[in-house]
Amino acid sequence: AQSVAQPEDQVNVAEGNPLTVKCTYSVSGNPYLFWYVQYPNRGLQFLLKYITGDNLVKGSYGFEAEFNKSQTSFHLKKPSALVSDSALYFCAVRTYNFNKFYFGSGTKLNVKP
Amino acid sequence: KAGVTQTPRYLIKTRGQQVTLSCSPISGHRSVSWYQQTPGQGLQFLFEYFSETQRNKGNFPGRFSGRQFSNSRSEMNVSTLELGDSALYLCASSLAEGASTDTQYFGPGTRLTVL
Numbered sequence: 001a002q003s004v005a006q007p008e009d010q011v012n013v014a015e016g017n018p019l020t021v022k023c024t025y026s027v028s029g030n031p032y033l034f035w036y037v038q039y040p041n042r043g044l045q046f047l048l049k050y051i052t053g054d055n056l057v058k059g060s061y062g063f064e065a066e067f068n069k070s071q072t073s074f075h076l077k078k079p080s081a082l083v084s085d086s087a088l089y090f091c092a093v094r095t096y097n098f099n100k101f102y103f104g105s106g107t108k109l110n111v112k113p
Numbered sequence: 114k115a116g117v118t119q120t121p122r123y124l125i126k127t128r129g130q131q132v133t134l135s136c137s138p139i140s141g142h143r144s145v146s147w148y149q150q151t152p153g154q155g156l157q158f159l160f161e162y163f164s165e166t167q168r169n170k171g172n173f174p175g176r177f178s179g180r181q182f183s184n185s186r187s188e189m190n191v192s193t194l195e196l197g198d199s200a201l202y203l204c205a206s207s208l209a210e211g212a213s214t215d216t217q218y219f220g221p222g223t224r225l226t227v228l
Contacts, residue, residue: 032214043117043203043219051214090156096213100169101146103156 002027004093006104013081013111021076021107023091033074034092034101035065044090050074061085081111114140117206117220125226131192134223138185138206144168145187146217147179150201159202162187191225199227 003026013019025031032051036044048059055067065076076089091104118137126132138145146169147159158171162181179189185206191198201224205217 034216036219041221041224043119043221044205046216046218049214049216094213100158100161100171101217102158103148105155 002093002095002100002102004091004102004104006089006091006107008107009105010108010110013109015083015111015113016080019078019081019085019109019111021089021091021109023074023076023104025072025074025091025093027093027095029095031072031074032094032096033065033067034094035059035063035074035076036090036092038088038090038106040087047076047089081109083111083113085109086111117204117218119202119204119220119223121223122221123224123226125228126194127228128194128196130194131190132194132225133188133190134202134204134225136187136189136204136206136220138187138204139208139218142206142208142218143185144207144215145181145185146205146207147187147189148203148205149173150203150222151199156203159189194227196227199225201225 005024034049035047038044047063048057050057050067058064063078088106090106092101120135144163146161149157161169165181176192181187201222203222205219207215207217
């Protein structure tokens with residue numbers, strides 16, 4: 001079965017500090033991995049995706065994510081957090097054979113001034 | 114280019130009623146997916162349509178149905194509403210022929226409250 005885990009319900013970071021939001025996955029076949037962000041009462045906004053190639057993927061708003069095949073992880077990172085980054089973050093996986101998106105449970109990021 | 118639009122944004126219904134939600138995908142996008150988001154269950158996949166055909170379906174009862182029109186616009190219908198159907202319903206569209214590498218772009222959602 002395809003699944004995605006976001007082990008932390010909430011991550012607290014001080015503004016200006018680096019942030020990491022964790023994601024691990026379990027799939028049959030090669031994974032296609034995505035990160036989305038959701039602000040209150042809004043839909044999900046696409047941040048970045050990994051399909052193939054370079055393990056470090058750069059996306060919108062200064063976010064990046066590193067694909068680690070041996071650890072089956074795709075952690076989201078940002079070198080310097082902003083208060084405006086405070087939101088709900090979702091990791092998702094898809095594979096060639098299973099066309100549905102499987103979403104993690106979400107991680108609430110709180111960036112304190 | 115306009116994003117995914119969903120109407121209405123908010124709905125209040127009572128138990129036993131039915132409801133129809135509408136989604137207009139990004140121009141040129143042919144695949145539309147629907148999701149239910151609740152605090153307890155997170156994001157759950159409802160179904161996906163491509164070229165007016167349902168291609169994937171999640172684990173929801175038959176009260177939940179959908180369709181896609183020739184212009185790619187999609188509707189979902191929930192009949193005999195239950196309190197547990199209160200949720201944010203999200204629509205997402207993607208460009209290509211449902212390729213697994215495709216990015217889904219989400220609309221703002223319809224907030225359904227069942228009283």
